[in-house]
Amino acid sequence: MSLPGRGRGELHLVLVSFLILFLEISLVRYLSTEIRIFAYVNNLVLLSCFLGMGLGCCRADSEAPLTATSASLCLTLLLITLPLSVPFEGKPLHPFRDAPTLLSVFSDSPIWYEVRSGSVLLSTVLGLCATLAMFLLVLIAFIPLGRRLGGLMDAQSHVVRAYSVNVAAGLAGLWIFGALSFASWPPWTWFAMAGVALAAISNRSGRERLMLGALACAVAWMGFQPSSGAERTVWSPYQKLAVKKLVAGGMDRGYLLNVNNVGYMALLNLSDDFLRKSPDRLDPAKRAFGQYDIPYRIQENAKQVLIIGAGGGNDVAGALRNGAQQVTADEIAPGILSLGREYHPESPYADPRVKVVVDDARAFFRRDQAQYDVISFGLLDAHTQASSYNNTRIDHYVYTVESFCEARDRLDERGILTVSFESPRPWITGRIGANLREAFGQEPVSFRIPAGHYGWGGTLFVAARDPERLRRLIRNDLAVERFVEEHPASLQPPQLLSRDDWPYLYLEGRGIPRLHLSLSAILLLLFAGLFRGAMPRGKRLSLHFFFLGAAFLLLEFQNISKSALLFGSTWLVSSITISAILALILLANLVWVRLRPRRSVVYICLLATVLAAYLVPLESFNSVGQISRGILAGGLLNLPIFFAGLVFIGSFQETRERDVALGSNLLGAGVGGVVESLSFVTGISALLVIVAAFYALSWATRRGI
Numbered sequence: 001m002s003l004p005g006r007g008r009g010e011l012h013l014v015l016v017s018f019l020i021l022f023l024e025i026s027l028v029r030y031l032s033t034e035i036r037i038f039a040y041v042n043n044l045v046l047l048s049c050f051l052g053m054g055l056g057c058c059r060a061d062s063e064a065p066l067t068a069t070s071a072s073l074c075l076t077l078l079l080i081t082l083p084l085s086v087p088f089e090g091k092p093l094h095p096f097r098d099a100p101t102l103l104s105v106f107s108d109s110p111i112w113y114e115v116r117s118g119s120v121l122l123s124t125v126l127g128l129c130a131t132l133a134m135f136l137l138v139l140i141a142f143i144p145l146g147r148r149l150g151g152l153m154d155a156q157s158h159v160v161r162a163y164s165v166n167v168a169a170g171l172a173g174l175w176i177f178g179a180l181s182f183a184s185w186p187p188w189t190w191f192a193m194a195g196v197a198l199a200a201i202s203n204r205s206g207r208e209r210l211m212l213g214a215l216a217c218a219v220a221w222m223g224f225q226p227s228s229g230a231e232r233t234v235w236s237p238y239q240k241l242a243v244k245k246l247v248a249g250g251m252d253r254g255y256l257l258n259v260n261n262v263g264y265m266a267l268l269n270l271s272d273d274f275l276r277k278s279p280d281r282l283d284p285a286k287r288a289f290g291q292y293d294i295p296y297r298i299q300e301n302a303k304q305v306l307i308i309g310a311g312g313g314n315d316v317a318g319a320l321r322n323g324a325q326q327v328t329a330d331e332i333a334p335g336i337l338s339l340g341r342e343y344h345p346e347s348p349y350a351d352p353r354v355k356v357v358v359d360d361a362r363a364f365f366r367r368d369q370a371q372y373d374v375i376s377f378g379l380l381d382a383h384t385q386a387s388s389y390n391n392t393r394i395d396h397y398v399y400t401v402e403s404f405c406e407a408r409d410r411l412d413e414r415g416i417l418t419v420s421f422e423s424p425r426p427w428i429t430g431r432i433g434a435n436l437r438e439a440f441g442q443e444p445v446s447f448r449i450p451a452g453h454y455g456w457g458g459t460l461f462v463a464a465r466d467p468e469r470l471r472r473l474i475r476n477d478l479a480v481e482r483f484v485e486e487h488p489a490s491l492q493p494p495q496l497l498s499r500d501d502w503p504y505l506y507l508e509g510r511g512i513p514r515l516h517l518s519l520s521a522i523l524l525l526l527f528a529g530l531f532r533g534a535m536p537r538g539k540r541l542s543l544h545f546f547f548l549g550a551a552f553l554l555l556e557f558q559n560i561s562k563s564a565l566l567f568g569s570t571w572l573v574s575s576i577t578i579s580a581i582l583a584l585i586l587l588a589n590l591v592w593v594r595l596r597p598r599r600s601v602v603y604i605c606l607l608a609t610v611l612a613a614y615l616v617p618l619e620s621f622n623s624v625g626q627i628s629r630g631i632l633a634g635g636l637l638n639l640p641i642f643f644a645g646l647v648f649i650g651s652f653q654e655t656r657e658r659d660v661a662l663g664s665n666l667l668g669a670g671v672g673g674v675v676e677s678l679s680f681v682t683g684i685s686a687l688l689v690i691v692a693a694f695y696a697l698s699w700a701t702r703r704g705i
Helices: 005-034 036-040 043-057 067-081 099-105 120-155 159-182 187-201 206-223 272-277 294-298 314-321 334-343 361-367 401-408 426-440 467-476 478-486 514-534 543-567 571-595 599-615 626-654 658-682 687-700
Strands: 086-088 091-093 232-235 240-248 251-259 262-268 304-308 326-331 354-358 372-377 411-421 445-449 458-464
Touching (some): 005 036, 005 043, 043 658, 067 206, 099 120, 120 658, 159 571, 240 262, 240 334, 294 314, 294 458, 294 467, 294 478, 304 314, 314 326, 314 372, 361 543, 401 426, 467 478, 514 658, 543 626, 543 658, 543 687, 599 626, 599 687, 626 687
Antiparallel strands (some): 232 240, 240 251, 251 262, 411 458
């Protein structure tokens, strides 16, 4: 396509801006799935994108070659997908998929499925090297894109229009990726689309064509990879799901569901007919003491049942086997529900007594007004981040004191609540027990469920609105009483409870894990070294834009975290929240063009709204209706974003060096992502104090922009 003047430049800007955000989200999602360390610290990928773009913008060139982008993407995809193997302590190890898991030697970091090594030093070195290699590959991929973006922004005569085009194209990238995820399209389609966009903006040089061809081969290899024995693999909006036959004793017992390449749940056939016909003659009477049936041995004749984290259907099947009249099955992941419907041997979701709800548990508690005889929390250890912009996981807010209080209010006077959880660290299960005690005012009954034919086992907690009645129920059933006594739970008192402002279930106490500290220190040193080499002679970092970027990313983290509390930790809520932020930036651009408010007034409004967001708790809106709560709380969270947008566009229009301004802003965002780890110490809301400090520093350094 050949367009004269501004039209051609704007089309190029649209494509580059679209590609940057689309590729950023694709890499965050793919790497956090295939390399487990990025599932636990997945804003590492985001930081590498910001750092690469920032360094690139500082050396702006609208015609910069994109050879390094294609080459880095090609190498990244091949290093993950090729069947590489190196011996490590007598076992084969994939040098990139598995090596970062060696960082589980940092015992204070919440990494499960650890690779225990005899040499802590060797494990640490190998794990950090593999992690940083991937970090650098992503960073290198974004440097040419940053150079293009900086050059294109410099070349535009209408600054506000150009920045608005940049934001709007990024918004399109976000929603197109969201549509692909919702449709469960696999990763090769994401990178194929990214490759097409790269080809559209390439300079068509021989090297660029060669690297684009190599990238196309890598994407094709991804698409034709063998399924590793899985009957079916689905990339849901949250996870990679793979279903395999579960065969034991020469008999099909159901299916194994792997999530992000890790065994997650089994879809078990525990029906009476199957147990009697099984080769080992499994006893239905023993099944009554499995994790899926024992709630109904304690609370007999339960009529109304709510399952939180219904998953593939085991808990639902257990309720149906025990005569529940109505089962409400809440599950956040539609992909897991779909596979449960298709593959569960007992077909619990086909039963007319089952009502399926696809929603976050906290959002459902607020909307639902029904009362239940039994509320059962299934195994919700998702180990998947709620968003690439923060350190909270999908399941964090489900296990807080406030969550258990909301669940308690959904019980009828005779109802019981059960929580099933398995952890290799006793203080995690101890924290769940302590959170339940805080919510119910009484110590919950706790005991172990052995792993075996009737489930994967774990610790089971039972709490009730009427604790005296619960104790009577257990005493009156001698078999249950004996089982509880013979299977005591190993609980360690926690250092502190997990609450909505500090929801980090998998951290033992307030403090930044050593893994985060090590990676942050390395990244800051890397940032300092690369920045000195990237900044052109005669130019220097703009502190004003640097502080604006750091503050904005922390503010975005606040919005995403608190929106998850208000509306649920779903991919849709996260996408809408980020879209709302981008839309507010566009609105700020429009207001700036029309009104040109005084900068000092805007800063005062910005700091005042940040202070209001810090001082006004979200719980204060619980007394109003759902729509009113959404409007009021959403306004409280988003007003600072709007004023921040006004500050940025006003400064960006005035600056003489847009490339350095944009680069400094992106580099500041990367540092803000590192600072976000302070929430492990301070809690989430306290980060708003740092946000206010960063904005105050940006105000103090705005001269000479």
